[in-house]
Amino acid sequence: MKRSWIAGIALLVLxxxxxxxxxxxxxxxxxxxxxxxxxxxxxxxxxMIIPAAVNGSKPLSFMLDTGDKYTIVxxxxxxxxxxxxxxxxxxxxxxxxxxxSFVENAAYxxxxxxxxxxxxxLALPLSDLAPRLGQDLDGILGSDFISQFVxxxxxxxxxxxxxxxxxxxxSGKGEAVPIQVDHSGHPVLSAExxxxxxxxIRVELVLDLGAGTAxxxxxxxxTEHALPGSGVKHVxxxxxxxxxxxxxxxxxxxxxxxxxxxxxxEPVTFFSQDQRGGNATSDYQGRIGQRIASxxxxxxxYRHDRIIFEPNAEFGTPLPQALCGFTFEALGPNYQLxxxxxxxxxxxxxxxxxxxxxxxxxxxxxxxAELTLTAILEVMEKPVAHRLQIVRGGKSFETTITPRPxx
Numbered sequence: 001m002k003r004s005w006i007a008g009i010a011l012l013v014l015x016x017x018x019x020x021x022x023x024x025x026x027x028x029x030x031x032x033x034x035x036x037x038x039x040x041x042x043x044x045x046x047x048m049i050i051p052a053a054v055n056g057s058k059p060l061s062f063m064l065d066t067g068d069k070y071t072i073v074x075x076x077x078x079x080x081x082x083x084x085x086x087x088x089x090x091x092x093x094x095x096x097x098x099x100x101s102f103v104e105n106a107a108y109x110x111x112x113x114x115x116x117x118x119x120x121x122l123a124l125p126l127s128d129l130a131p132r133l134g135q136d137l138d139g140i141l142g143s144d145f146i147s148q149f150v151x152x153x154x155x156x157x158x159x160x161x162x163x164x165x166x167x168x169x170x171s172g173k174g175e176a177v178p179i180q181v182d183h184s185g186h187p188v189l190s191a192e193x194x195x196x197x198x199x200x201i202r203v204e205l206v207l208d209l210g211a212g213t214a215x216x217x218x219x220x221x222x223t224e225h226a227l228p229g230s231g232v233k234h235v236x237x238x239x240x241x242x243x244x245x246x247x248x249x250x251x252x253x254x255x256x257x258x259x260x261x262x263x264x265x266e267p268v269t270f271f272s273q274d275q276r277g278g279n280a281t282s283d284y285q286g287r288i289g290q291r292i293a294s295x296x297x298x299x300x301x302y303r304h305d306r307i308i309f310e311p312n313a314e315f316g317t318p319l320p321q322a323l324c325g326f327t328f329e330a331l332g333p334n335y336q337l338x339x340x341x342x343x344x345x346x347x348x349x350x351x352x353x354x355x356x357x358x359x360x361x362x363x364x365x366x367x368x369a370e371l372t373l374t375a376i377l378e379v380m381e382k383p384v385a386h387r388l389q390i391v392r393g394g395k396s397f398e399t400t401i402t403p404r405p406x407x
Contacts (some may be wrong), residue, residue, distance in 0.1 A: 029148045029165075032114050036152065036161040039112050043158060044133050045374050046212035046290040050160070052108045052139065054120060057081055059111060060138035064151075064160070065210030066300065067287070068142030069185025070121035071108060077138045078103060078123040085123055100124040108139070113162065118145065131329035134373025140210070143185035143302065151300040153209065153293075156312050165303040174297070174310030175260040179207075181302050188284050189307065192258040193217070195229050200258070203285040207298075207307060211289035214267035214319055215257055219249075221285040222271045228252035233407050237270055238342040239327025248273045251323075252407050257292070260309060264292050267319050268407060291319060322383040322403035325349035328360065330373040338368055338376060344406075352401040354390065361396060362389035 031037070041048040041064065051059035054073060078085065078101075086102035106120040121144070126137045150168040152161035170176070179187045186206040193215070194200045203221070217227065228234050234252035249272040256265050272279035295315040299308035325347025331337040338360040343349055361368055363376055364387050379386060385402045 062139040067208040074126040134330035208287040213289035214291035216270040217286035219272040321405040324403040
């Protein structure tokens with residue numbers, strides 16, 4: 001659609017009875033001084049990327065993801081760092097299942113956290129995610145990192161503030177919403193989803209900051225309630241993928257989703273049709289992604305079984321609704337070859353004459369060498385005409401595309 005989006009990684013160890021790294025409730029990091037530690041992050045295709053070093057390496061790119069339990073390093077990066085790999089285990093991704101390996105005698109550190117070092121749990125192939133981020137992805141930080149602190153996510157300032165988990169006291173204007181951190185490390189909260197033309201339904205949702213969507217609903221829930229509903233305008237979801245492969249579903253809107261006292265109106269929602277993987281589970285009904293989460297300053301306080309939602313300046317502004325009708329990936333050594341990977345029928349993209357496999361050479365006169373995947377995605381959310389220079393079969397041509405609401 002308007003972007004190449006990564007569904008939440010949602011990795012779950014399928015073997016029972018395996019203890020990896022530190023369990024929830026383990027001794028937390030001891031602050032060397034009272035104030036919060038400030039860790040800047042880059043927002044890359046709506047995913048938080050922070051630096052981390054493994055076994056004294058140079059800083060690597062790690063994603064902060066509430067949809068994961070353990071600290072994961074990319075398998076190729078693990079091999080380059082000569083990390084010792086142990087037993088292989090099956091993992092359930094959002095799209096399907098895949099294989100990970102235990103990592104032995106490896107630890108990660110984060111610049112800006114004095115004296116902090118924790119084990120790396122698993123090595124997993126993450127290279128398929130890099131083209132949808134537009135940069136290398138070396139690892140993922142999950143709940144085993146988050147539970148060491150109260151993690152304040154400030155999307156406006158693009159920083160994490162890490163607070164002492166034992167001494168933290170909140171005094172702002174937000175609301176503390178109770179959560180349960182499940183066996184997969186997911187923070188699950190109660191919410192209400194109101195379908196278009198329907199009544200509010202109580203649901204259990206994961207807050208998944210590693211998902212670039214607004215709201216995603218799992219296939220058992222979608223089937224049970226016949227969603228998105230009779231007569232509701234919808235389109236095929238294109239380009240969706242997570243660890244484990246592609247995902248299948250439709251995009252439409254719900255009337256609202258309510259978290260605590262906060263209501264978000266008419267978010268574009270992914271209605272899963274997956275038969276396996278994380279989107280097919282009945283353990284919870286769906287996921288709240290970054291598009292909704294970024295309307296808040298969020299405090300992840302796993303130690304006290306709560307998440308605090310504090311509205312920021314973006315709360316109350318309409319969620320982006322314009323779609324362009326294509327997805328693309330970033331390839332090449334510098335991730336600046338932008339190739340269209342999927343197309344939606346009867347969309348702004350098809351009307352502009354675009355085809356799968358086309359390469360975007362420039363956007364509004366700016367050449368690809370000066371662009372990033374994230375910059376193009378942001379442009380394609382604006383419902384105004386954009387000039388695209390396209391290369392197809394060695395020939396170049398210019399076309400105009402105007403994103404618009406389609407659901």
